[in-house]
Amino acid sequence: MKLDKFITDEESPRLIERTREFAEHFFEREGTHGFSHVERVFNLCMHIGREEGADLEILALAAILHDVARPLESAGKVEDHAAEGARIARHYLRSLGYPEEKVEAVVHAIEAHRFSRDPKPRTLEAKILSDADKLDAMGAIGIARVFMYSGEHGRDIDASLEHFEEKILKLKDIMYTETARNMAEERHRFTVKFIERIRREIEGEI
Template sequence: MTDTMSRYLTEDATSTPLAEAALKHAFLELEGDTSGHDPYHIVRVFRMAQRLAKTESADLETVELIAALHDVKDFKFTGDDMSGAREAERWLLEQGASSELAELVSGNIAGISFKGAGTETKPLTIEGKCVQDADRLDAIGAIGVARCFAYGGTKDRPIHDPATVIAHHSTTDQYLKHQGTSINHFYEKLLLLKDRLNTETAKQIAVERHAFMEAYLQQFYNEWDAQA
């Protein structure tokens, strides 16, 4: 764990010892990631989810646990749609959490991730909705642009190829196996997120971030065509 991560944990960042342990667990699991799903992503999602939990009167510990564990053994890395949910439940029970809390957290983790524009979504509690919004906010705006290209690089995706058709996937398997481009990923996921948020606070935050991506894409195309 980096010194920065260790310092973060000393700043009364969590509401309970279990939430602090979950953050530490996630930091260790995701340390060294270069796809944009590193410990700093967890910190940003965790902080934003806390902010949304307050505006939505959601249970703070539950929100923190979902946020901390949402990318551990995630389907993007395992290819298994339920691996993250199972790992969260296993870890929580191992820590002595109640079966009810473990099931609540794992059930929400199972439904948080975007798995294709046309895929069926799993129902979330208000706590899961807060974390889903926080996670989606981190996928748009300036950081979202940076993460898009970082993730594309780990998947050997080209930056842009005008001949590559945009695809809206109807199954998680299609989404995982699709080898598109990083620019197409904006249209296949990132630009869709603003209208798929749950909370009013997240929707307000998303407006500026969404506009930034649209402006970025226009500048990208201008430079691609040697017009800027």
Template sequence: MTQELGPLARELSVSYYEDALPAHDQFHARRVRDVALRLARECDAAVDEDVLAAAAWLHDIGRPRERVGDIDDHDAWGATRAVELLEAEGVAPEHAAAVEHCIRAHSIRSSSPTPETIEAELLFDADKLDAAGARGLVRLACIVGERSGRAGERYAVIDDPSASDAPAPDRPDITLLREWAAERLDRLHTQPARRLGESRRQFMDQFLDRFEREAGLDGEA
């Protein structure tokens, strides 16, 4: 292998994101890569940044297939496919295996293994941080749109489910944003990620408090 692992993984990943929706596209992968490397440089532990960058680029390559029902678990499928892609390019098996573990352990699903390496912890943390802060709020809204958009509507309904004839959710979508962000931030592994997460949590709390006031969700006009 003559090419660095991170750039190679980026090239290998691009075609898999062609049908991705905005919340899990190649730009999400790039943001996760950037934040993961930032966190790595703030860690006391030694980090293999090549493995980390490669795992970030490849971690969601299975998302488009999972979304349309072609596969059941994008973590497991993506991890296996990543190894196949990397080894076909001459990447050493130990490096491919390190990337594989990062991808398998990056999800908050109960079926996902616990991250057992610093690289896996950092990928997990960077992925979760992309659902926090100003940009994270936009991304979470995209995820809500993916899950609650109604057929025939151009936009998903965020704050007023009565605008659609579809059954109203159990609680306003704004509450889902709070809960999804908190669920992710509460599970961060590394100290640099927790510091960044706290800053982003504070911003989100302020923004969502104002959102609720403007939307009248807290009883105010």
């Protein structure tokens, strides 16, 4: 996370780096939703946020904290990592004396980042976080993550391809921001070409 590329306010980088250290402790292992995913979502958020005129500090904090409860959900300890992550983020940011209005802006973005569940994102920052999270499921990274997940859960190639059809190929049509829609188009094309190629290889055509 190269913060000076995105945020020039003197205090923000220190706050964000402290938050990064806090969030990283929740991730004991890598995987489909490891901390590397958080870092990619952060980078996507900063890119989209600059283009869309978002509050980069709120967006950065939301991006870093958005999946802190994902390991708890994976372990069956909580039902919804977005809701639990929002609770953790609220407690953490309040402990730092962060302004309450900004706390709630970060919390809302985390609560609303899952496209398949309510609440829907109301703010620009929440929409960008949702878009960035979806973008990381597309393109070359998205393909790698699908097969990482399949390896983690014993899913075969056919089941993986079904997942592309049922979820991944629909993501480009549910982006909120223009910047993300443009990025999604290229990632979608790449994914479609990959699926076409692997299906031909399965049939022995290449």
